[in-house]
Amino acid sequence: MDERTDRRSYEGRSITVTFEAGRCRHAAECVRGLPEVFDTARRPWIRPDGADAGRVAEVVRRCPSGALRYERTDGGQGPWPVRTNEER
Numbered sequence: 001m002d003e004r005t006d007r008r009s010y011e012g013r014s015i016t017v018t019f020e021a022g023r024c025r026h027a028a029e030c031v032r033g034l035p036e037v038f039d040t041a042r043r044p045w046i047r048p049d050g051a052d053a054g055r056v057a058e059v060v061r062r063c064p065s066g067a068l069r070y071e072r073t074d075g076g077q078g079p080w081p082v083r084t085n086e087e088r
């Protein structure tokens with residue numbers, strides 16, 4: 001977990017998804033978009049290996065608040081969002 005925020009990491013084989021609860025607006029884009037990966041009734045609630053990494057990345061990019069981010073570990077398109085200098 002990142003000490004400056006409450007961002008948590010969920011590592012999959014091809015993609016790592018991170019989630020910052022304090023930013024989440026509960027728009028449910030993630031849960032509606034890919035319920036096999038994002039399921040708030042389950043622990044852990046994010047299972048990055050539940051779908052193809054490309055689909056996971058697509059749904060993460062739809063998150064309106066920036067609560068969800070991802071980094072591809074298989075050389076696919078990413079990370080999201082593109083890092084700025086302040087975040088390095």
Ligand code: SF4
Pocket residue numbers: 023024025026027028029030031062063064065066067068
């Ligand atoms: S899409 Fe983003 S803002 Fe909406 S519920 Fe999921 S994490 Fe929260």
